[in-house]
Amino acid sequence: MADLRPDEILYDLGSGHGRVLVMAAKEFDARAVGIEVGPVQCVIAWLNALCNGVGSRVRVEAGNFYKADVSQADVVFAYLTSKQAPRLQAQLEKQLKHGARVVTISFDFPNWKPSEMDREQLIFLYHMPQAD
Numbered sequence: 001m002a003d004l005r006p007d008e009i010l011y012d013l014g015s016g017h018g019r020v021l022v023m024a025a026k027e028f029d030a031r032a033v034g035i036e037v038g039p040v041q042c043v044i045a046w047l048n049a050l051c052n053g054v055g056s057r058v059r060v061e062a063g064n065f066y067k068a069d070v071s072q073a074d075v076v077f078a079y080l081t082s083k084q085a086p087r088l089q090a091q092l093e094k095q096l097k098h099g100a101r102v103v104t105i106s107f108d109f110p111n112w113k114p115s116e117m118d119r120e121q122l123i124f125l126y127h128m129p130q131a132d
Contacts, residue, residue: 001116001125002101004028008074011035013065013088018045018058020077025054032058033073035065071095079105086110092128102126 004010006029012020015034018041024032032054036042042062049058061068066087070076073096078088089109092102104124108114116125 001118001123002075002077002103004030004075006030009033009072010075010077011068011070011073013068013070013076013078014080015045015060016041018048018060021045021058021060022048022052022054024075025049025057026052030057030075034058034060035063035068035070036060037062037064066091069095071097073100076100076102077104078102078107080107082107096128098128100128102128 004024008030010024010030010032012032012034015021015036018034021032021034024030034045036045039062042060045060049055070092076092076096080088085107089112106122108124109126112126114124115127117123
């Protein structure tokens with residue numbers, strides 16, 4: 001849905017075991033950065049990337065994604081809750097460049113209009129507008 005292209009950078013916020021990171025690197029030849037607070041999940045995500053042969057295209061950072069710099073992202077992926085949306089929205093508005101895409105699953109942003117949405121899977125796609 002985000003039209004991820006080779007060598008673009010995808011950030012997965014709360015990347016868990018790294019499934020999205022591996023998919024981005026393996027299927028789309030993108031570079032992928034996972035930000036995950038859980039140290040065990042970070043290790044599993046990294047091992048998952050190595051076992052899938054995409055270790056050179058994947059980076060896993062241990063930390064809080066609210067404090068992360070995601071300004072280099074072409075695509076941001078987030079599978080979070082509606083409760084987290086307002087704070088994340090403010091962060092993305094400050095950091096993302098014009099044209100960056102944001103994909104969310106199971107929640108939408110209160111003040112953004114999605115470019116596309118899959119109502120069955122509850123997936124939302126947003127494009128960052130030009131800064132005022």
